Amino acid sequence: MSDQPDSPRPLRLIVLVKQVPDTANVTGDAMKEDGxxxxxxxxxxxxxxxxxxxxxxxxxxxxxxxxxxxxxxxPPAAVAVxxxxxxxxxDEVILLTDKAFAGADTLATSYALAQAIxxxxxxxxxxxxxxxxDGDTAQVGPQTAxxxxxxxxxxxxxxxxxxxxxxxxxxxxxxxxxTARGRVVATRSVxxxxxxxDSALPALLTITAEANEPRPPSVKLVMVYxxxxxxxxxxxDDSYLxxxxxxxxxxxxxxxxxxxxxxxxxxWDHAAIGAERELVGxxxxxxxxxxxxxxxxxxxxxxxxxxxxxxxxxxxxxxxEEHILA
Amino acid sequence: xxxxxGKRASRHTPDAKTEAxxxxxxxxxxxxVWVFVEQHDGxxxxxxxxxxxxxxxxxxxxxxxxxxxxxxxxxxxxxxxPALVAHGADVVYVALHEDLADYLAxxxxxxxxxxxxxxxxxxxxxxxxxxxxxxxxxxASTLRTGLTADCTDxxxxxxxxxxxxxxxxxxxxRPAFGGNIIATIVTPxxxxxxxxxxxxxxxxxxxxxxxxGTIVDVAVRRGxxxxxSRRADDDAIVLPASDFxxxxxxxxxxxxTVGLKGASVVVAGGAGVGSxxxxxxxxxxxxxxxxxxxxxRAAVDAGWIDAEHQVGQTGVTVRPKLYxxxxxxxxxxxxAGMDQSARILAINRDPDAPIFSVAHYGIVxxxxxxxxxxxxxxxxxxxVGAASAAQGGA
Ligand SMILES: Cc1cc2nc3c(=O)[nH]c(=O)nc-3n(C[C@H](O)[C@H](O)[C@H](O)COP(=O)(O)OP(=O)(O)OC[C@H]3O[C@@H](n4cnc5c(N)ncnc54)[C@H](O)[C@@H]3O)c2cc1C
Numbered sequence: 001m002s003d004q005p006d007s008p009r010p011l012r013l014i015v016l017v018k019q020v021p022d023t024a025n026v027t028g029d030a031m032k033e034d035g036x037x038x039x040x041x042x043x044x045x046x047x048x049x050x051x052x053x054x055x056x057x058x059x060x061x062x063x064x065x066x067x068x069x070x071x072x073x074x075p076p077a078a079v080a081v082x083x084x085x086x087x088x089x090x091d092e093v094i095l096l097t098d099k100a101f102a103g104a105d106t107l108a109t110s111y112a113l114a115q116a117i118x119x120x121x122x123x124x125x126x127x128x129x130x131x132x133x134d135g136d137t138a139q140v141g142p143q144t145a146x147x148x149x150x151x152x153x154x155x156x157x158x159x160x161x162x163x164x165x166x167x168x169x170x171x172x173x174x175x176x177x178x179t180a181r182g183r184v185v186a187t188r189s190v191x192x193x194x195x196x197x198d199s200a201l202p203a204l205l206t207i208t209a210e211a212n213e214p215r216p217p218s219v220k221l222v223m224v225y226x227x228x229x230x231x232x233x234x235x236x237d238d239s240y241l242x243x244x245x246x247x248x249x250x251x252x253x254x255x256x257x258x259x260x261x262x263x264x265x266x267x268w269d270h271a272a273i274g275a276e277r278e279l280v281g282x283x284x285x286x287x288x289x290x291x292x293x294x295x296x297x298x299x300x301x302x303x304x305x306x307x308x309x310x311x312x313x314x315x316x317x318x319x320x321e322e323h324i325l326a
Numbered sequence: 327x328x329x330x331x332g333k334r335a336s337r338h339t340p341d342a343k344t345e346a347x348x349x350x351x352x353x354x355x356x357x358x359v360w361v362f363v364e365q366h367d368g369x370x371x372x373x374x375x376x377x378x379x380x381x382x383x384x385x386x387x388x389x390x391x392x393x394x395x396x397x398x399x400x401x402x403x404x405x406x407x408p409a410l411v412a413h414g415a416d417v418v419y420v421a422l423h424e425d426l427a428d429y430l431a432x433x434x435x436x437x438x439x440x441x442x443x444x445x446x447x448x449x450x451x452x453x454x455x456x457x458x459x460x461x462x463x464x465x466a467s468t469l470r471t472g473l474t475a476d477c478t479d480x481x482x483x484x485x486x487x488x489x490x491x492x493x494x495x496x497x498x499x500r501p502a503f504g505g506n507i508i509a510t511i512v513t514p515x516x517x518x519x520x521x522x523x524x525x526x527x528x529x530x531x532x533x534x535x536x537x538x539g540t541i542v543d544v545a546v547r548r549g550x551x552x553x554x555s556r557r558a559d560d561d562a563i564v565l566p567a568s569d570f571x572x573x574x575x576x577x578x579x580x581x582x583t584v585g586l587k588g589a590s591v592v593v594a595g596g597a598g599v600g601s602x603x604x605x606x607x608x609x610x611x612x613x614x615x616x617x618x619x620x621x622x623r624a625a626v627d628a629g630w631i632d633a634e635h636q637v638g639q640t641g642v643t644v645r646p647k648l649y650x651x652x653x654x655x656x657x658x659x660x661x662a663g664m665d666q667s668a669r670i671l672a673i674n675r676d677p678d679a680p681i682f683s684v685a686h687y688g689i690v691x692x693x694x695x696x697x698x699x700x701x702x703x704x705x706x707x708x709x710v711g712a713a714s715a716a717q718g719g720a
Contacts, residue, residue: 105472106463106473107466107467107470107471107472107473110467135475135502136475136476136639136640137463137474137475137476138459138463138475139459139462139463139466139473139475140463141463142431142459142460142461142463142464142467143463143464143466143467145464146435146463146464146467146468147467149568150571151431151432151571151572152431152460152464153572154431154456154459154460155456155460185575188456189456190455190456190457190579191455191456192579192580193577193578193579193580194576194577194578195574195576195577195578196574196575196576196577196578197572197573197574197575198572198573198574198575199571199572199573200571200572203571203572285472286470286471286472286513286515286516287472287473287474287498287511287512287513288485288511288512288513288514289509289510289511290485290497290510290511290512291509291510292507292508292509292510293507293508293509293510301683301686302672302682302683302685302686302687302688303686303687303688304687304688304689304690305687305688305689306689307689307690307691307692307695307696307699308699309699309702309703312689312696312699312700312703313703313706315671315687315703316700316703316704316707317703317707319648319669320707323647324647324648324668324669325591325615325647325648325704326590326616
């Protein structure tokens with residue numbers, strides 16, 4: 001690994017992504033009776049800011065070397081965003097899919113994601129988009145951080161620096177382990193300016209659209225992965241995460257991006273990630289949709305004004321008379 | 327669930343309204359309505375004061391008190407407490423500690439979650455600022471309770487499920503899924519019920535200096551590294567060593583330049599403006615009318631204008647005397663930020679655009695032609711054209 005920058009060890013990066021309905025086009029029949037959305041009825045896209053998160057991870061990997069694991073939770077069709085991730089340079093992709101996950105609110109979602117991350121093992125950074133366009137809640141990032149017991153830096157518009165410590169991670173690393181693993185310095189956009197925070201690793205960052213311009217899929221990788229299919233593994237082999245094991249067992253790419261073996265989409269259900277049934281999906285969700293109202297627009301009460309100079313002058317005159325305009 | 331905030335028992339009694347908080351009673355303060363008060367350098371965020379107004383209404387409806395939670399360091403932070411009472415709080419919990427001087431997620435979450443566990447409010451509200459949206463989810467996850475983001479309305483109401491009525495829940499109302507629907511979210515079985523609300527959505531209450539309230543000092547201290555360091559004789563909230571993983575390198579705050587919120591005239595452009603150059607026309611009209619430029623998210627996403635100018639559910643909420651919507655279709659998220667304006671003038675070439683249903687005046691036409699006419703009309707003080715000239719001379 002001669003062209004690898006002089007990092008003491010490779011970075012372990014996890015990116016959380018979501019396939020979202022294209023919210024610009026929700027129609028009445030996309031809504032199910034229980035108030036949840038029938039995603040199948042909507043065109044599905046890669047949540048935009050999750051692409052920004054993936055791009056940050058890939059940039060860090062380019063700079064420091066390391067491994068990018070992408071996790072999504074969703075129906076089997078959500079494999080599309082994982083494929084997109086592989087085409088851009090992710091090393092490993094994991095699909096959390098299970099009927100039991102259905103109807104999850106942000107709390108149940110973050111629980112499942114955190115369980116999956118714990119199963120993947122030690123990590124330096126979890127990166128996710130600031131928010132998903134279908135809900136705009138921005139809650140899953142901080143909630144996942146809390147479940148992992150690591151700090152969060154939200155709304156990150158720039159990762160200034162990652163300084164790796166020599167110590168390899170352990171699965172039970174938490175914020176309490178200090179900065180032996182290393183540090184990340186990141187700048188977040190707040191209402192009236194910026195703030196730059198320095199956090200011990202491991203940490204979770206949520207990335208905004210300002211951070212970067214996501215790279216397009218690599219033509220080369222598209223060719224390599226063309227025949228990828230979702231393939232359930234009975235037993236997830238995580239031995240490659242063991243610092244002493246050889247790193248070539250699951251869908252590795254070498255540093256130059258050449259595949260060492262063909263990628264597999266790892267599929268996990270709630271049992272695979274050791275999640276309690278009562279804490280995932282609708283059952284694990286404290287919030288309920290009580291009611292959904294379609295937006296019915298009231299009859300127009302607007303006074304229509306002709307688009308000609310006389311009518312517009314009259315309107316302006318009236319607004320001035322009524323002290324609406326000065 | 328030792329660290330959960332507790333589950334709510336469903337109540338079946340139909341006339342239990344005034345006793346709503348009773349099943350939660352765990353001591354003084356149980357069942358109250360709380361607001362997390364965000365402050366920077368001793369100045370409370372406006373949204374926090376606005377939320378105190380709504381919390382007051384909710385608490386009066388429930389027959390409970392309003393609690394304000396104030397974290398910070400030093401005298402300036404504490405000096406805010408009377409203003410919180412004047413805006414509607416009955417109790418102000420003041421946690422002062424040097425480690426709380428600046429907002430940091432972990433320390434703040436530890437203190438807020440600690441106070442919630444101790445006093446068991448039934449509702450906790452946060453401003454949907456970058457701070458509130460960072461803190462509230464962390465607290466919700468710690469307490470394993472529900473949280474609804476960016477509510478546009480909060481009310482009290484009942485929930486009937488399978489014949490069981492749960493009384494006096496917080497209805498958390500927010501537009502969802504591209505604005506085609508308005509969803510009412512409830513948290514039926516977990517406490518507290520929590521929501522974030524954008525600045526400007528709730529009306530700022532009048533400060534009443536004669537109101538009285540209680541100020542409760544909350545002791546906070548650093549825990550020793552490693553082992554849990556709770557002493558029996560001490561009821562301080564302990565910040566564990568693991569909370570100190572993050573430090574502030576630099577905070578750069580600029581004065582807000584946009585000033586949308588207090589503007590008396592807002593001229594906003596949407597996707598229909600068509601280009602960055604087109605936006606110059608919108609800016610010109612704003613300047614002519616002495617107003618401030620606003621935008622729909624579509625215009626922001628297109629890169630024609632900065633995000634600070636965005637009006638709507640995820641932008642700024644404005645209530646100007648006059649709102650001019652140019653080439654904006656009127657999605658529910660956009661309307662959430664402007665439909666309280668005193669007068670709304672919509673310019674759109676589609677006569678069926680939803681914006682016309684909230685507008686007081688509508689002009690169907692190409693904004694590139696209509697805006698110059700408006701500019702001209704204003705410059706001549708509405709005196710061009712025979713009709714107005716005649717009127718003016720009457
Ligand atoms: C969770 C969530 C939160 C959101 N938050 C916000 C928010 O805070 N603020 C916000 O604005 N949006 C928000 N949106 C987006 C919102 O749903 C709409 O997509 C957006 O408001 C549309 O912007 P627009 O009206 O400018 O564009 P369009 O809907 O594309 O409308 C453009 C309009 O311009 C008209 N037009 C075109 N050309 C001309 C012309 N030459 N002259 C006159 N009229 C013309 C068209 O007839 C059309 O009505 C949010 C969406 C989601 C999912």
